[in-house]
Amino acid sequence: MYLEGLGNTLLIALIAAAIGIFIGVTMAMINYINKKTGKLKPAAAVCRFYITLVRGTPVVLQLMILYFVVFAFWDNGIMIGAITFGLNSGAYVAEIARSGFESVDDGQMEAGRSLGLSTWQTMRSIIIPQAVRNCLPPLFNEFIMLVKETAIVGYVGIYDLGKIPGLIQSRTFDYLFPLLIAAALYLVVVMALTRILHMIERNLAKSDRNRGGVRNGK
Amino acid sequence: MENNVLIEVRALSKSFGELEVLKSVSVDIRKGEKVVIVGASGSGKSTLLRCLNCLEDPTGGEIIFENENLADPKVNINIHRQKMGMVFQQFNLFNNKNVLENIMLAPVTIRLKRLRTEKRRALFKKGDKPTETKEQILAEEREKAMKLLARIGLEDKAEVYPSTLSGGQKQRIAIVRALAMNPKVMLFDEPTSALDPEMVGEVLDLMKQLANEGMTMVIVTHEMGFAREVADRVLFMDGGVIAEQGTPAEVFGAPKSERLKAFLAKVL
Ligand SMILES: Nc1ncnc2c1ncn2[C@@H]1O[C@H](COP(=O)(O)OP(=O)(O)OP(=O)(O)O)[C@@H](O)[C@H]1O
Ligand SMILES: [Mg+2]
Numbered sequence: 001m002y003l004e005g006l007g008n009t010l011l012i013a014l015i016a017a018a019i020g021i022f023i024g025v026t027m028a029m030i031n032y033i034n035k036k037t038g039k040l041k042p043a044a045a046v047c048r049f050y051i052t053l054v055r056g057t058p059v060v061l062q063l064m065i066l067y068f069v070v071f072a073f074w075d076n077g078i079m080i081g082a083i084t085f086g087l088n089s090g091a092y093v094a095e096i097a098r099s100g101f102e103s104v105d106d107g108q109m110e111a112g113r114s115l116g117l118s119t120w121q122t123m124r125s126i127i128i129p130q131a132v133r134n135c136l137p138p139l140f141n142e143f144i145m146l147v148k149e150t151a152i153v154g155y156v157g158i159y160d161l162g163k164i165p166g167l168i169q170s171r172t173f174d175y176l177f178p179l180l181i182a183a184a185l186y187l188v189v190v191m192a193l194t195r196i197l198h199m200i201e202r203n204l205a206k207s208d209r210n211r212g213g214v215r216n217g218k
Numbered sequence: 219m220e221n222n223v224l225i226e227v228r229a230l231s232k233s234f235g236e237l238e239v240l241k242s243v244s245v246d247i248r249k250g251e252k253v254v255i256v257g258a259s260g261s262g263k264s265t266l267l268r269c270l271n272c273l274e275d276p277t278g279g280e281i282i283f284e285n286e287n288l289a290d291p292k293v294n295i296n297i298h299r300q301k302m303g304m305v306f307q308q309f310n311l312f313n314n315k316n317v318l319e320n321i322m323l324a325p326v327t328i329r330l331k332r333l334r335t336e337k338r339r340a341l342f343k344k345g346d347k348p349t350e351t352k353e354q355i356l357a358e359e360r361e362k363a364m365k366l367l368a369r370i371g372l373e374d375k376a377e378v379y380p381s382t383l384s385g386g387q388k389q390r391i392a393i394v395r396a397l398a399m400n401p402k403v404m405l406f407d408e409p410t411s412a413l414d415p416e417m418v419g420e421v422l423d424l425m426k427q428l429a430n431e432g433m434t435m436v437i438v439t440h441e442m443g444f445a446r447e448v449a450d451r452v453l454f455m456d457g458g459v460i461a462e463q464g465t466p467a468e469v470f471g472a473p474k475s476e477r478l479k480a481f482l483a484k485v486l
Contacts, residue, residue, distance in 0.1 A: 111392075115396065116298075116399060
């Protein structure tokens with residue numbers, strides 16, 4: 001039962017992360033292009049509104065609204081949970097990605113454009129890879145947060161890891177033990193993910209130092 | 219239009235908000251001509267150069283290149299920029315690409331895009347099947363890039379990332395990266411100003427080679443010795459206008475305006 005809960009937790013977090021990264025990076029890109037070219041003004045305004053709205057309201061409320069109102073017809077709790085957290089995390093990823101884009105030197109876009117590449121061609125080959133690279137650690141950190149935060153999907157009846165103790169306790173009337181096990185499982189997962197995060201950071205630092213030998217991507 | 223004029227600048231003006239940086243500048247750049255732009259800091263040299271390929275959008279006037287007005291927003295500027303190489307003070311090599319990829323990126327991207335368009339058109343029977351393949355394009359561009367690297371003696375740096383190179387190496391690579399597009403004109407904005415003194419020579423030598431090969435060049439620089447040697451014409455900019463122009467002998471040897479005399483007294 002714990003394993004199924006753990007599986008659901010990770011599944012929700014993974015799908016949510018994919019949605020979040022897609023939304024967040026797209027919004028940060030719109031913001032960046034708008035800043036560089038002055039085009040896409042309405043789209044940038046919509047993004048700002050979305051970010052304010054999502055960050056200004058508790059995720060529990062967002063989950064309940066999506067679960068009980070928007071997707072009331074749909075009984076796939078895991079997907080609804082994933083979508084909620086994806087939409088939510090998109091707003092946070094957008095902020096992370098924005099700083100990633102801002103850390104890319106202006107000269108990179110100018111060089112691309114001066115060679116006759118379009119804005120989009122330059123974004124794709126030059127700006128996005130550098131922006132993503134610059135914010136990989138905080139992005140991964142956001143994923144770790146997601147793993148923990150998704151525990152609240154239990155509020156809408158999905159069996160993820162955070163919900164299992166309550167379930168067991170209702171059968172055995174033992175409070176402490178199930179909670180401890182769940183906590184331990186979260187701890188193990190988060191510690192493992194944090195290890196990976198540190199590995200990513202070390203690798204980035206190393207390839208910065210000897211870019212001469214390391215090839216990144218194609 | 220006169221057949222030997224490559225870029226015709228007519229009444230070009232540029233403002234940043236309230237600040238009027240270029241005030242109705244007109245100048246012709248002829249094919250094969252080496253034009254050096256000098257002037258005090260803030261006089262609008264970079265802005266003029268950057269308006270030529272519309273890295274800055276002009277607020278008024280025209281830039282005629284190959285019978286098209288680049289200042290017109292409807293013109294596809296990308297196509298024209300492919301024929302106008304630009305070299306920056308800060309090199310601006312692509313940090314996430316190695317040296318070879320830096321040189322190949324633009325020609326490969328643009329040729330592959332054209333190839334895809336042609337294939338699509340052929341599919342709908344609107345054109346002939348493209349004769350080249352993706353592999354051919356990649357092989358050709360790689361060979362061209364390696365030749366360019368050989369020219370500057372940096373073949374062994376092909377797989378290396380920009381952060382490991384010296385300033386002089388970076389700038390020479392930036393120059394051949396622009397050459398890979400076979401441009402008709404090269405624009406240089408203070409190409410040696412960010413270099414350690416001992417590396418200025420190697421970059422200027424490469425620029426002299428280009429000049430001798432007949433490349434049309436517009437160069438903003440503080441290297442007066444280089445200007446004297448290479449320039450066909452020197453433009454002195456002051457307060458957003460071309461205040462004086464002529465051969466190096468005229469501008470450096472017999473300055474007319476007080477502003478130019480004062481400027482030369484400071485830099486020579
Ligand atoms: N993007 C910009 N926004 C606002 N003002 C600008 C911008 N670019 C340039 N300026 C201003 O325009 C004026 C001319 O700048 P420009 O860079 O053309 O001078 P320059 O002759 O190249 O000087 P330098 O020798 O210092 O490079 C300066 O006052 C500068 O502050
Ligand atoms: Mg300048």
